[in-house]
Structures are given as structure tokens and as C-alpha cells.
Amino acid sequence: MQQLDQKSRSTPLEALTRDARALANGDTVLSAPEAEVARQLQICNACRYCEGFCAVFPAMTRRLEFGKADIHYLANLCHNCGACLHACQYAPPHEFAVNVPQAMAQVRVQTYVDYAWPPALGALYQRNGLTLSLALAAGLAIFLLLALALNGTLWGGDLRGNFYNVFPHNLLVGLFAPVFLFAVLALGLGVRRFWREVTPATTGAPVSGPAAAEATSDVLRLKYLDGGHGEGCHNADDEYTLARRRAHHLTFYGFMLCFAATSVATVYHYAFGWTAPYDLPSLPKLLGVAGGLSLLMGTAGLFKLNLQRHPLQGDASQKPMDRGFIALLFFASLTGLALWLARGSVALPSLLAVHLGVVMALFATLPYGKFAHGIFRSAALLRHAVEKRQPDRLGLGAD
Ligand code: SF4
Ligand code: SF4
Structure with a gap:
């Protein structure tokens, strides 16, 4: 500085x-x-x-x-x-x-x-470190106690490497589906309110195909982390770095690959009757392992960069929200990979309960934590792609 x-x-x-x-x-x-x-x-x-x-x-x-x-x-x-x-x-x-x-x-x-949405839960953003910690504690407690109740032990049992011998498939669907659908609904309604407010302020013009294509490209490439010249943005000091962009990409695409793995597994289960566990070289496992490794590397990079961030850049009071979300993603991928590697061991019930507890905490807090930045920023980029195609009534800009 x-x-x-x-x-x-x-x-x-x-x-x-x-x-x-x-x-x-x-x-x-x-x-x-x-x-x-x-x-x-x-x-x-x-x-x-x-x-x-x-x-x-x-x-x-x-x-x-x-x-x-x-x-x-x-x-x-x-x-x-x-x-x-x-x-x-x-x-x-x-x-x-x-x-x-x-x-x-x-x-x-x-x-x-x-x-x-609902508006009362907006307060969860304000003490987000505490929110994430409580969600994690609750998620771990629920799944550890459930594993103990269903399996009789957290260490061993007659499981034959099959997760569903600890938690039946329908029980997992019954627990995760409502939480995930609520997260999608809450994020969707929240960003809809944002969209409705900013649309009139950004010309009010409807979304065109080219605008949607440009915004999608900007989001997927994280265009605005390139500093406008391609050399990268700043993090710790005046030096340009592409590290933030790369770590974001690893995290984002890792998350999407894990999501794709779960989606493909769901299709396998319900459409073809092919039940888990899936192992290499099945498509769900290939996607899951690639996604988990990518997420692990991306979140480790983001955490390191966050620790090194220049104190004047961004809002220091939001660090618990940033780091808490990164940590949840990191532990979700770490425990997921550990679970796969230790699937035949006596640690399976404990590892599975811990992994599911972390994933549940992640899903439950998606609408009330750092994940929201991707949704709101994408909506703003789409409004920008629309607005820049409309006449500039002031005519004072460079373009
Ligand atoms: S306004 Fe934001 S995105 Fe634009 S140069 Fe400044 S920090 Fe970067
Ligand atoms: S445009 Fe704003 S941020 Fe950039 S140099 Fe001028 S006053 Fe500073």
C-alpha cells in the first residue's frame, strides 16, 4: 500500500x-x-x-x-x-x-x-461464522447419532463397503431432498427480489439471447478476475495474480462436477435401477473423484489467498463468512474422498456420518452464506449485459 x-x-x-x-x-x-x-x-x-x-x-x-x-x-x-x-x-x-x-x-x-427469503433468516448473514458453526455441529450430531442408532456402532459392523447398509437410501433422500429444495427455493426467491429491484434501474429492457450468452460466458470464465488486462487481479499487494481466478475455477468446477456425480447417480438409481455403491470407472465415481480433487485444491487455494488478502481490500468483518464457507466446501470434499478410500475399513460408519453431517450443514446454509455471491453476481452480470446493449442516454462512457 x-x-x-x-x-x-x-x-x-x-x-x-x-x-x-x-x-x-x-x-x-x-x-x-x-x-x-x-x-x-x-x-x-x-x-x-x-x-x-x-x-x-x-x-x-x-x-x-x-x-x-x-x-x-x-x-x-x-x-x-x-x-x-x-x-x-x-x-x-x-x-x-x-x-x-x-x-x-x-x-x-x-x-x-x-x-x-424468508426475510427473517437474512439475519443469519450477519453472524455467519456462528451460523455455520452451529449448522456444522448440528449436522455432525444428527448423523453420528443416527449412525449409532441404525448400525449399533460407529466403528465396524457388517457393511461390505456399502453406505446404504449404514443409512438406507430412502432415509438419505428424505433428509437431503427437502433441505436442498428449500435452499434452491430460498436462493431463487431472494435473487428474484434483487432482479426486480435492479431491472428498472438498468433500463428495464428484457434479456436477449446475446446478452444471456455474454453473461454466461463472463460467469463461467470469471472474466472480471483478470483485472481487465488478463494479467489477473490483486490479493496481498500491488502485484497482479491469476491465483484467485484459478482457485475460484477449481472450486466452482469441482462443485459442479460433484453435483453432476450426484445427479448421474440419481438417474442410475431411479431410471435404470443401478444401485450404489459405484466404483471406478463408473461415471458417478469418475465425476465425483475429479470434482472432489478439484474442490480440495480450489478451496485450499482460496483459504490461503483469503489469509493473505490486503487488509484494505474488501470488508474484513466478512472474513468469518468467507472462511466458513470455504472450510465447509473443503471438508465436504476431504471427507468425501476419505470415505471412498476407506470404504472397506471399520471407519466407514464414522466417516460416512461426518461426511453427511458436513454436506448437510453446507446445503442448509447455502442460501445464508457466501454461496449467495455467485447467484447475485451472475444476476448483476446479466443485467449489465442487457444494459450495455441499450442506448446510453448520457453518452459519457468510453463505449
Ligand atoms: S470495482 Fe470491484 S471489480 Fe471493479 S476494479 Fe474495483 S474491485 Fe475490481
Ligand atoms: S476511478 Fe475511482 S477508484 Fe479509480 S482512480 Fe479514479 S477515483 Fe480512484
Whole structure:
């Protein structure tokens, strides 16, 4: 951050900052984090040095004022790549104190709370470390006690390497299906509320095929973690790194492969009557092992990068949420792989109970933790792909 200090200098933009501090936008009262984003974006809108870094700045230049919906949209468009912090001559300790990634992160978590469904459960985002810990403790307790009750022991028994000899298939479906469907419903209704608020603020135009294709590509490639130039984003310091993008990719695709493994296994079971356990080289096992390894490497990388993150980049108070989610994913993949390797051993009931407890905690907290960032950010990228195809009524942007 020493380089940021060297870049500090005063300019006529100071006057703009003072004006922006008194921001009031129509009849919509902004929260303190939202007002701070609006203040900083007024400065950025005059400066525009970071215009090529990401989607946030071109979207910003389409606006002269920033209402609640604009701020929610822009906050979820930001990927916390840090490029605009490390490039900014007005970053702390400059009196303008421009720190866009931090201000955006504070609003982002507020949007998760505001749009959560059911609304009362939005509070779970605020003490997320505790939420995840309690969910994990409950998940482990439930499955360890169930294994003991059904198998008579956590160590051994007549199992012949078959998980369903510990927990019958229908019992697992009865426990996991409602939790998973609730998570999908809660996330879907939450992001629908977000979409409805930001759509009018982003021209209101409907989603076209090209816009959907571009947004899908941006999400799948994590385009905005490339820093706008392909060299990567920032993490610990001013150096560019592609490590965050790669760790995200390993995590995301690992998660999707594990999900595909479960989906294929479900089709095998119900459509073809081919019951588990499946072993190599069956498709569910190939997908599961590849996904588990990818998830393990990705989450280990993300955790390390999170520990090294520059203290000014992002919102430090959200670290329990970030690290808790990464840890749950890591242990889900670790215990899943351990379970496969130890499937013929006396440790099978214990390992299976621990794995299922971790997975249950993960599923139960999906709508009220860091997982939400992928859903909300994808929706914001889709609105951006729509908005950029509409005429810019101000005509002040670069594109
Ligand atoms: S973050 Fe700083 S350098 Fe970038 S546009 Fe805003 S004020 Fe300018
Ligand atoms: S942190 Fe990165 S993604 Fe967020 S506004 Fe700055 S440059 Fe854009």
C-alpha cells in the first residue's frame, strides 16, 4: 500500500467529494454503506481512471446519480478484484478515502440480508461464522447419532463397503431432498427480489439471447478476475495474480462436477435401477473423484489467498463468512474422498456420518452464506449485459 501513499495528491475533485458527502437521492433513504458507495462513485465518475478495469466503471458512467437500486446493482457487479484500490490516487490515507472494493463489499452483504427469503433468516448473514458453526455441529450430531442408532456402532459392523447398509437410501433422500429444495427455493426467491429491484434501474429492457450468452460466458470464465488486462487481479499487494481466478475455477468446477456425480447417480438409481455403491470407472465415481480433487485444491487455494488478502481490500468483518464457507466446501470434499478410500475399513460408519453431517450443514446454509455471491453476481452480470446493449442516454462512457 506504500505505492498508494506515493500516489496521493490533491486535485479539484476535492470539491466534488464534499458535495457527494451530502448525498440525498430522491425519496429513497440510503443506508450508511450505500451512501458511502454513492459518495465514492461520484468521485470515480469525475476521475474515470479505472474505466477499463471491470464492468462496474462502464456501468457507473451511465449514471450521474446513484439510487439504492443502482448501488445494489453495482455492488454485486464488483468482483472485489482490488484493481481500482491499488491504482487509486485517492485511496487511504488520502482524505478522499476512496476504497471502492471495501465500500462495495459492505453493500453487497447488506443486499444479501435485504433480499433474503424468508426475510427473517437474512439475519443469519450477519453472524455467519456462528451460523455455520452451529449448522456444522448440528449436522455432525444428527448423523453420528443416527449412525449409532441404525448400525449399533460407529466403528465396524457388517457393511461390505456399502453406505446404504449404514443409512438406507430412502432415509438419505428424505433428509437431503427437502433441505436442498428449500435452499434452491430460498436462493431463487431472494435473487428474484434483487432482479426486480435492479431491472428498472438498468433500463428495464428484457434479456436477449446475446446478452444471456455474454453473461454466461463472463460467469463461467470469471472474466472480471483478470483485472481487465488478463494479467489477473490483486490479493496481498500491488502485484497482479491469476491465483484467485484459478482457485475460484477449481472450486466452482469441482462443485459442479460433484453435483453432476450426484445427479448421474440419481438417474442410475431411479431410471435404470443401478444401485450404489459405484466404483471406478463408473461415471458417478469418475465425476465425483475429479470434482472432489478439484474442490480440495480450489478451496485450499482460496483459504490461503483469503489469509493473505490486503487488509484494505474488501470488508474484513466478512472474513468469518468467507472462511466458513470455504472450510465447509473443503471438508465436504476431504471427507468425501476419505470415505471412498476407506470404504472397506471399520471407519466407514464414522466417516460416512461426518461426511453427511458436513454436506448437510453446507446445503442448509447455502442460501445464508457466501454461496449467495455467485447467484447475485451472475444476476448483476446479466443485467449489465442487457444494459450495455441499450442506448446510453448520457453518452459519457468510453463505449
Ligand atoms: S477508484 Fe480512484 S482512480 Fe479509480 S476511478 Fe475511482 S477515483 Fe479514479
Ligand atoms: S474491485 Fe475490481 S471489480 Fe470491484 S470495482 Fe474495483 S476494479 Fe471493479
